[in-house]
Amino acid sequence: MTVLGIDTSTSGTSVALLLPGGAVSEARDDPPAGAHPGHATRLLALAESLLADAGLGWPELRRIAVGVGPGTFTGLRVGVATARALAQSRDLGLVGVGSLVALAEPALASGRVLAVIDARRGEVFAAAFGAGGGGPVELAPPAAVAPERLREVLSRCALPGSPGSPRGEGGAAGEGWVAVGDGAVRYRSHVEATGVRVPGDDDQLHRVTAAAVCRLGVGADAAATVVPDYRRRPDAELALERTAPRGT
Secondary structure, three states, X not given: OOEEEEEOOOXXXXXXXXXXXXXXXXXXXXXXXXXXXXXXXXXXXXXXXHHHHOOOOHHHOOEEEEEEEOOXXXXXXXXXXXXXXXXXXXXXXXXXXXXXXXXXHHHHHHOEEEEEEEEEOOEEXXXXXXXXXXXXXXXXXXXXXXXXXXXXXXXXXOOOOXXXXXXXXXXXXXXXXXXEOHHHHHOHHHHHHOOOEOOXXXXXXXXXXXXXXHHHHHOOOOOOOOOOOOOOOOHHHHHHHHHOOOOO
């Protein structure tokens, strides 16, 4: 199956192409620090470049897989809307993939994974995953939490002393765990306080990749409707609510 993967859950725009033989190519645009993301302007250009390099056209695609979040509100809205429009106009299957599981997937070879995306407003989107025979296994569901509460996310994984717990049998807290994502980088001290290892700031494991979205999207069931998982209300909506006059 030929799958086009898209992820715009963070500031980076990532697009990947999975070919029937399993080969994956990826293109991405990561804006400099402080610059605006290029989701709206770069996404289609990256997709068309990947197809051209593979000698394929849109008719050869069978499915689009898109990261649905949680992540940045504007990025998710652009990515999901674009994927839905492409799938509808070209009669392609469409699947949504959680951005936290896509972030965790490449790191599962290193052990159990705490996936952490910077949610701004002093919060992170976090979830925990382990490796299973059929792919990633969710150990703790996605949640928007303060960095100080990441230990609570880990505590939901399993009872103490069990293989899925942050404290494995005879091991120290966090042993066998790795934390990835821009949230893990930004709040490194909070993550490491739980005993979980965080790779170096420039490690590629901290990126959500469309390649992982492709791989996870192959086995997913196509959906009639794919919608973003914002996990909390948008900043603009909250700001409007704060400035609205109170009823008498």
